[in-house]
Amino acid sequence: MLHKSGYYFGMCFAAAEKQLYYIHKATEGWKIFFVLAVLLPTVTSLLAYYWSWNGWANHPLVRILSHHALPQSSWRAVASSINTEFRRIDKFATGAPGARVIVTDTWVMKVSTYSVYIAQQQDIHLTVTDSRQHELSPDSNTPVQFITIRVASINPHVKSFDIRLNSTEYGELREKLRAPVRNAANVVIHQTLxxxxxxxxxxxxxxxxxxxxxxxxxxxxxxxxxxxxxxxxxxxxxxxxxxxxxxxxxxxxxxxxxxxxxxxxxxxxxxxxxxxxxxxxxxxxxxxxxxxxxxxxxx
Ligand SMILES: [Zn+2]
Ligand SMILES: [Zn+2]
Ligand SMILES: [Zn+2]
Structure with missing residues (x-):
C-alpha cells in the first residue's frame, strides 16, 4: 500500500496536467486509485491508532470483553477466563470457521468473520425460534435439520444473537448449558437420523x-x-x-x-x-x- 500511495504522490509531480492535487478534478480511474492507495491505508492506520490508545481500550473486541468484567477488574481477566475454558476438551463447539459457536462452562460465544458475540451462561435466556430441514433426496447425502436458537442476555450491553446448529448436536449443547432452552415456536427437533x-x-x-x-x-x-x-x-x-x-x-x-x-x-x-x-x-x-x-x- 505504501508504495502505491508513493506512486500516487509521485504522479502529482510527474503528471501535473492530470490535476491529481485536486482530487475532485481527477478522472474516475485516478479517483478510485486515490481511495485505494491513499485514503484506505490512512483510515485503517488512524483506526488502529485509535484502538491502541489506553492499552487497546477502544478496540471493539476489548469493549465487548469489558462488558463482562467484574467491578475492579478488567477485560484482561475476562479474556483469560475465556482462554482457559476454551482449552478444555469438554467445550461445545460447532459451525463452519466463518460462523463458529462455542459454549464453555461460563461463556456462550459466536464468532463470525466480522463479529464476535459473547454472553455469560448465567445471564442468558435461550429460545428455539426456527428449524430448517434439508430434504433427504436420492442424490444428496445425509439428511439434516438445522435449528436456530436465540440467545438473549439480561446484561443490557450484550445484544441478542442467533446460533445455528445441526439438530443432532442439540443434546450435546443442552448438556453444556445450565439454562433451560425454551421452545417458543414448538419446533420439533429431530435428534437422531x-x-x-x-x-x-x-x-x-x-x-x-x-x-x-x-x-x-x-x-x-x-x-x-x-x-x-x-x-x-x-x-x-x-x-x-x-x-x-x-x-x-x-x-x-x-x-x-x-x-x-x-x-x-x-x-x-x-x-x-x-x-x-x-x-x-x-x-x-x-x-x-x-x-x-x-x-x-x-x-
Ligand atoms: Zn417398488
Ligand atoms: Zn405384506
Ligand atoms: Zn403404528
Whole structure:
C-alpha cells in the first residue's frame, strides 16, 4: 500500500496536467486509485491508532470483553477466563470457521468473520425460534435439520444473537448449558437420523397415490404401536407388475405411517443414509420387497 500511495504522490509531480492535487478534478480511474492507495491505508492506520490508545481500550473486541468484567477488574481477566475454558476438551463447539459457536462452562460465544458475540451462561435466556430441514433426496447425502436458537442476555450491553446448529448436536449443547432452552415456536427437533428420516418418509408417502379400502373391510389398530388404526397398504406402484425388485404384497393394512417409516428406517445401513430413500425393504409380515413409491395411505 505504501508504495502505491508513493506512486500516487509521485504522479502529482510527474503528471501535473492530470490535476491529481485536486482530487475532485481527477478522472474516475485516478479517483478510485486515490481511495485505494491513499485514503484506505490512512483510515485503517488512524483506526488502529485509535484502538491502541489506553492499552487497546477502544478496540471493539476489548469493549465487548469489558462488558463482562467484574467491578475492579478488567477485560484482561475476562479474556483469560475465556482462554482457559476454551482449552478444555469438554467445550461445545460447532459451525463452519466463518460462523463458529462455542459454549464453555461460563461463556456462550459466536464468532463470525466480522463479529464476535459473547454472553455469560448465567445471564442468558435461550429460545428455539426456527428449524430448517434439508430434504433427504436420492442424490444428496445425509439428511439434516438445522435449528436456530436465540440467545438473549439480561446484561443490557450484550445484544441478542442467533446460533445455528445441526439438530443432532442439540443434546450435546443442552448438556453444556445450565439454562433451560425454551421452545417458543414448538419446533420439533429431530435428534437422531431416524427422526429426520421419518419426517422425509412421511412427506414423500403423502405424495403417493392413495389406496381405497374395499367396502366391508374395516381398519384394525396398527400392530406396531396399537395407538392408532392401521393406515398403510403396500401396493406395487413403482414399476410394471413383473419388472424390478419390488413385489406385490397381499397383506391387509396392518401398520400406521409412523410404524412403517420406523420399520423402513430400521432395515437400512445406518452408516450410509444416502442409500435409504432408493432402497428396497421387505414387508414386515409377508417379506415381499417394497420401496417408498409403493407405500400407499388408505383412504
Ligand atoms: Zn403404528
Ligand atoms: Zn405384506
Ligand atoms: Zn417398488
Amino acid at each position: 431416524s427422526d429426520i428420516f421419518l419426517e422425509t418418509f412421511r412427506s414423500l408417502v403423502e405424495g403417493n397415490l392413495r389406496y381405497s379400502l374395499p367396502s366391508g373391510q374395516d381398519l384394525e389398530p396398527c400392530i406396531g404401536c396399537m395407538q392408532t388404526s392401521a393406515s398403510i397398504k403396500l401396493v406395487k406402484m413403482c414399476q410394471e407388475p413383473n419388472e424390478g425388485e419390488c413385489q406385490q404384497c397381499y397383506c391387509r393394512p396392518m401398520w400406521c405411517l409412523t410404524c412403517m417409516g420406523k420399520w423402513f428406517a430400521s432395515r437400512q445401513d445406518q452408516q450410509h443414509p444416502e442409500t435409504w430413500l432408493p432402497s428396497h425393504v421387505p414387508c414386515p409380515t409377508c417379506r415381499a420387497q417394497f420401496c417408498i413409491l409403493d407405500v400407499c395411505i388408505v383412504q
